[in-house]
Amino acid sequence: MNYWEKERKNKTDIQVMVSICGIQDEDPPDAQLLRLDNMLLAEGVCRLEKRGRGGAVAGAGTATPGGCPNDNSIEHSDYRAKLSQIRQIYHSELEKYEQACREFTTHVTNLLQEQSRMRPISPKEIERMVGAIHGKFSAIQMQLKQSTCEAVMTLRSRLLDARRKRRNFSKQATEVLNEYFYSHLNNPYPSEEAKEELARKGGITVSQVSNWFGNKRIRYKKNMGKFQEEATIYMGKTAANTTEVGVPGNHASCLSTPSSGSSGPFLLPSAGEAFLTLRTLTSLQPPPGGGCLQSQESLRHHPTAPRPRVAGSGPPPDLQLRHLLETLAASIPVCLIKFWGYAGKSTA
DNA sequence: GTATATGATTGGGC
């Protein structure tokens, strides 16, 4: 094999290797790589290898989707096990790629050095070739990272998705929420503070409280008959709490006012006050065109409901309350429903 | 296995 043949072969070898790998002079997509790195770090697939990258959230691997604080560590064990598998595969593949990159670089460098005995090859040319190889392997690594990210996302959606991991609230949480709902049936829109307090009492998150009230309002409206019994139970329960202490307006079991505004007409912080107000509310003339409140806006800002203060002559407030409780207990839910507006909406 | 209950998500309106 003469010089030219040898030269041609060497060139061909390199070209074949380069073309097989599709090496081109291209800049690695740093931004995408950075995103993938950050995600893998956040998911705990890889560790911080380089300082100054930023963006990776410390402890992000322990966060639970939806922020639910419920105890789901048992359910997460499967997730963790599979994540560990993914991590192993990722590192194994990464190691393979890095080794292949080293071997390939060495091989190409050797070929170039061999060639340099026959023709002048500048260090820059070697450097350029090595850089191209590294760039290509970086691209391969990025594909690996992308695949790993996809695998993790799939795993998360399968095993950690909040919907799939739905758990019924504890009895206490449901009780707390129902008590508030039925004691504020005329305006079941808890303020942010009330939501926080309900969340704390029920051991759930504020957004779960919001979800619960959203669902409850809709389902109550859709099927009021079904909730009559429940309404009576909770209204009675709250009323009993109130009468037990013998002071109407005792708010020990109640939470802060609804979100309709502190100066609004629905300052009914207890079932006792709700009942006192009932007489006035049910005597209100329905708004024109349909009897009851027509829109969400009117639900939140009823224009006419007065403050339920009993003053002047007549029996003392506690007796009034007791009387009202006795005479109205059975009909309270219906009255409140009517006032709330949905009954009118569906029956008018 | 099916029906129902229930918590979460999504999309649109305001």
Next chain:
DNA sequence: GCCCAATCATATAC
């Protein structure tokens, strides 16, 4: 940003 309404996906009851 909050709410409603529809819907999804899972839990629970039968």
